Amino acid sequence: MYLLRLALASLANRRFTALLTAFAIALSVCLLLAVERVRTEARASFASTISGTDLIVGARSGSVNLLLYSVFRIGNATNNIRWDSFEHYASNPRVKWAIPISLGDSHRGYRVMGTTEAYFEHYQYGRKQHLQLASGRAFASDPFEVVLGAEVADALHYKLGDKLVLAHGVAAISLVKHDDKPFTVVGVLQRTGTPVDRTLHISLGGMEAIHVDWHNGVPARGTGRVSAEQARGMDLTPKAITAFMLGLNNKISTFTLQREINEFRGEPLLAILPGVALQELWSLMGTAEQALFVVSLFVVLTGLIGMLTAILTSLNERRREMAILRSVGARPWHIAGLLVMEAFTLALAGIAAGLGLLYLGIALAQGTVQANYGLYLPLALPSAHEWSLLGIILGAAVLMGSIPAWRAYRQSLADGLSIHL
Amino acid sequence: MGQALIELSRLGFAWPGQPELLDIPALRLQAGESLFLKGPSGSGKTTLLGLLGGVQKADRGSIRLLGQELGALSQGQRDRFRVDHTGYIFQQFNLLPFLSVRENVELPCRFSRSRAQRAGQRYGSVDKAAASLLAHLGLKDPALLARRADSLSIGQQQRVAAARALIGQPELVIADEPTSALDADTREAFIRLLFAECRAAGSSLLFVSHDQSLAPLFDRQLSLAELNRAARPASDLEA
Numbered sequence: 001m002y003l004l005r006l007a008l009a010s011l012a013n014r015r016f017t018a019l020l021t022a023f024a025i026a027l028s029v030c031l032l033l034a035v036e037r038v039r040t041e042a043r044a045s046f047a048s049t050i051s052g053t054d055l056i057v058g059a060r061s062g063s064v065n066l067l068l069y070s071v072f073r074i075g076n077a078t079n080n081i082r083w084d085s086f087e088h089y090a091s092n093p094r095v096k097w098a099i100p101i102s103l104g105d106s107h108r109g110y111r112v113m114g115t116t117e118a119y120f121e122h123y124q125y126g127r128k129q130h131l132q133l134a135s136g137r138a139f140a141s142d143p144f145e146v147v148l149g150a151e152v153a154d155a156l157h158y159k160l161g162d163k164l165v166l167a168h169g170v171a172a173i174s175l176v177k178h179d180d181k182p183f184t185v186v187g188v189l190q191r192t193g194t195p196v197d198r199t200l201h202i203s204l205g206g207m208e209a210i211h212v213d214w215h216n217g218v219p220a221r222g223t224g225r226v227s228a229e230q231a232r233g234m235d236l237t238p239k240a241i242t243a244f245m246l247g248l249n250n251k252i253s254t255f256t257l258q259r260e261i262n263e264f265r266g267e268p269l270l271a272i273l274p275g276v277a278l279q280e281l282w283s284l285m286g287t288a289e290q291a292l293f294v295v296s297l298f299v300v301l302t303g304l305i306g307m308l309t310a311i312l313t314s315l316n317e318r319r320r321e322m323a324i325l326r327s328v329g330a331r332p333w334h335i336a337g338l339l340v341m342e343a344f345t346l347a348l349a350g351i352a353a354g355l356g357l358l359y360l361g362i363a364l365a366q367g368t369v370q371a372n373y374g375l376y377l378p379l380a381l382p383s384a385h386e387w388s389l390l391g392i393i394l395g396a397a398v399l400m401g402s403i404p405a406w407r408a409y410r411q412s413l414a415d416g417l418s419i420h421l
Numbered sequence: 422m423g424q425a426l427i428e429l430s431r432l433g434f435a436w437p438g439q440p441e442l443l444d445i446p447a448l449r450l451q452a453g454e455s456l457f458l459k460g461p462s463g464s465g466k467t468t469l470l471g472l473l474g475g476v477q478k479a480d481r482g483s484i485r486l487l488g489q490e491l492g493a494l495s496q497g498q499r500d501r502f503r504v505d506h507t508g509y510i511f512q513q514f515n516l517l518p519f520l521s522v523r524e525n526v527e528l529p530c531r532f533s534r535s536r537a538q539r540a541g542q543r544y545g546s547v548d549k550a551a552a553s554l555l556a557h558l559g560l561k562d563p564a565l566l567a568r569r570a571d572s573l574s575i576g577q578q579q580r581v582a583a584a585r586a587l588i589g590q591p592e593l594v595i596a597d598e599p600t601s602a603l604d605a606d607t608r609e610a611f612i613r614l615l616f617a618e619c620r621a622a623g624s625s626l627l628f629v630s631h632d633q634s635l636a637p638l639f640d641r642q643l644s645l646a647e648l649n650r651a652a653r654p655a656s657d658l659e660a
Contacts, residue, residue, distance in 0.1 A: 009520055009524075010519055324517055326476070327474075327511070328532060328585065329503065329505075329531075331500040334532070416474070416477065417470070
C-alpha cells in the first residue's frame with residue numbers, strides 16, 4: 001500500500017503536530033477507557049458487596065431502604081423486628097443459617113453492628129469470599145468485645161486490646177455516650193472493599209448490655225443504673241433486632257420463603273433478594289455513571305476535532321505536495337485517500353498510545369485504588385465492549401478525515417499540476 | 422513528417438466567468454522533437470500545460486496526445502493517460518521533501534504500471550532505473566539516493582526532478598521553467614543533460630520558458646503570444 005507509506009512519510013515530516021494530535025487522542029481514549037473500566041468494576045464490586053445471602057429480612061418498608069441500612073450502613077430502619085420472629089425463621093427447616101443484625105449505635109462516625117458468631121461464619125461478599133480476621137479473634141462470650149472493620153482500625157489507629165466507647169445514635173457527633181461500658185478490641189478483619197470495613201462488630205449481648213438500663217431513649221440516672229459488671233450477670237438475650245440475613249439449604253425455595261415471610265402474621269416483615277435490590281439501587285445511581293461516560297465521550301470528540309483542525313490547517317501549506325503527487329500520476333481520489341489514511345493513522349496511534357497509558361495507569365494505581373476504594377482494576381485485555389468503543393472511535397476518525405479529504409479532493413482538482421505559491 | 426505526438430486544433434479555453442484565455446488554431450509536436458515554447462507569465466502557458474496534462478478540459482477544439490483525443494476520456498482516464506505518457510518538471514520545489522531522492526524518482530512508477538514496466542524492461546528494475554538515470558544526470562553517489570530530497574541543492578533537486586520525469590520513458594516530457602531557479606552556468610548544462618536523456622529515452626520535450634536565450638538549443642521554437650489569438654489585456658500587448 002504505497003499511499004500508506006506516503007501518508008506516514010508526510011506525517012513524519014510534520015511529526016511535532018502529528019505527535020501532539022495523537023497524544024490528545026491518546027489522553028481522551030485513556031480517559032474514556034479508564035472511566036469505562038472503573039464503571040464496570042464499580043458495578044461489579046457493588047454487585048458483590050454481598051453474596052451468598054438468599055434473603056434479607058427487616059421491618060416492612062422499601063426494599064432499597066432495607067438494603068441500604070442492612071448492607072451499606074446507610075440510613076436507618078423505620079422499625080425493629082421482634083427477636084421471636086427471628087427465632088421463628090432461624091429454626092425453619094429450609095434455612096441453613098441465619099445472621100441477626102442490630103444497628104443504631106456508632107463510634108466516631110462509624111456504625112456499630114450487633115450480631116452473632118454466625119456472621120463471621122456465614123457472611124459472604126465478592127466471589128463468595130468469607131470474612132477473614134487480619135488479627136485477633138471473633139468476639140466470644142464476654143459482651144464487651146468488639147471486632148473492627150479494616151478501615152475503622154486503620155483510620156482510628158486501634159490495636160488489639162485498645163478500649164473504646166460507643167456513642168448512642170448514628171450522628172457523627174453524639175452527645176450521649178455509653179461511657180460506662182467500654183469495649184475491648186479483640187479482632188480486626190481483613191479488608192474487603194465493602195461496607196464491612198467501616199463497621200464495628202459487637203455481639204448482640206453487648207448491644208443489649210449497653211442499653212439494658214435505658215428507658216425511652218435516655219439512660220437511667222442514679223440508682224437505676226446498671227454497671228458493666230452487673231450487666232455481665234444478666235440475661236442479655238435481645239427483645240428486638242433490626243434485620244436478619246438468611247442462607248437457605250435449597251435456592252429453589254427462596255421465593256416460597258420470601259412470600260411466607262412477607263405474609264407473616266406475627267408482625268409486618270419484608271424479605272428481599274439482595275441481588276434484585278442491588279440492581280434496583282444501582283439503577284438509581286446509573287445516571288451519575290452515565291453522565292461520566294457521556295463526558296468522557298465528549299472528551300474523545302474533542303480529541304478528534306483537534307485532529308480534524310490539525311489536518312485542515314495543514315491542507316493549505318500542503319497544496320504543493322498535492323500538486324506534485326498529481327503531476328506524478330496521483331488521481332484526486334488518491335489525494336483524498338491519503339488524508340483519510342492520515343486521519344486513520346493518527347487515530348490508530350492515539351488509540352494504541354491511549355491503551356498504553358491506560359495499562360500504565362492501572363499498573364501504577366492498582367494497589368492504591370484497591371486499598372482505598374475497594375475497586376480491583378485488572379490488567380486485562382480490552383473487553384469486547386471496549387474493543388467496539390475503540391472501533392467506533394477509529395470509525396469516527398475516518399469519518400472526520402473524510403472532511404479534509406473532500407476539501408483536498410476539490411482543491412487538487414482546481415489546482416491541477418502547477419501551484420505557484 | 423514523423424508521427425504527431427501532440428496535435429492541437431482550434432483549441433479554445435476560458436476559466437469560468439472570465440474572458441477567453443486561449444484560442445490556438447493549431448500546434449503540433451513531432452515524436453522525438455524538442456520544442457521551445459516562449460511564454461511570459463500570464464500568457465496562459467500554465468493553463469495550456471494543464472490542458473495538455475488533461476487536468477482541465479478544453480471548451481472547444483481538440484487535443485490529441487499520441488493520437489488519443491483527450492476530450493473523449495473521463496477525468497480518471499485522463500489522469501491515468503497523463504502519468505503513463507507524460508513526465509513533468511516544474512520550476513522548483515518539484516520534490517516531496519519528506520521522501521528520499523530514490524523514492525521521489527520512483528514516484529511515477531508507483532502510480533503507473535506501464536511506466537514501471539518500461540523502467541523494468543530497460544534497466545532490469547525500477548530501482549536500477551532510478552539509480553542509472555540519476556547517475557546519467559550527474560548524481561552518481563549512491564549515498565545520495567537515500568538522503569531526504571530537501572537536503573539537496575536546488576540544482577541537484579532539478580536533476581532529480583528530471584530523472585523522475587524521464588523514468589519509465591514517457592513519450593512526452595513537459596518542462597515548465599525548470600531552469601528559472603538555476604544560475605546561468607548550470608542552466609545550459611542542465612538542458613544539455615535533459616536533451617541527452619530525452620533522446621536516450623526516446624521522449625519528446627516540450628520546454629516552456631520566458632528565457633529566450635535558451636531557445637537556440639532546441640529543434641524548434643514557438644511563441645505562445647503569437648500562437649494564441651485570444652484577446653490579451655492591453656498591458657500584455659504593449660510588453
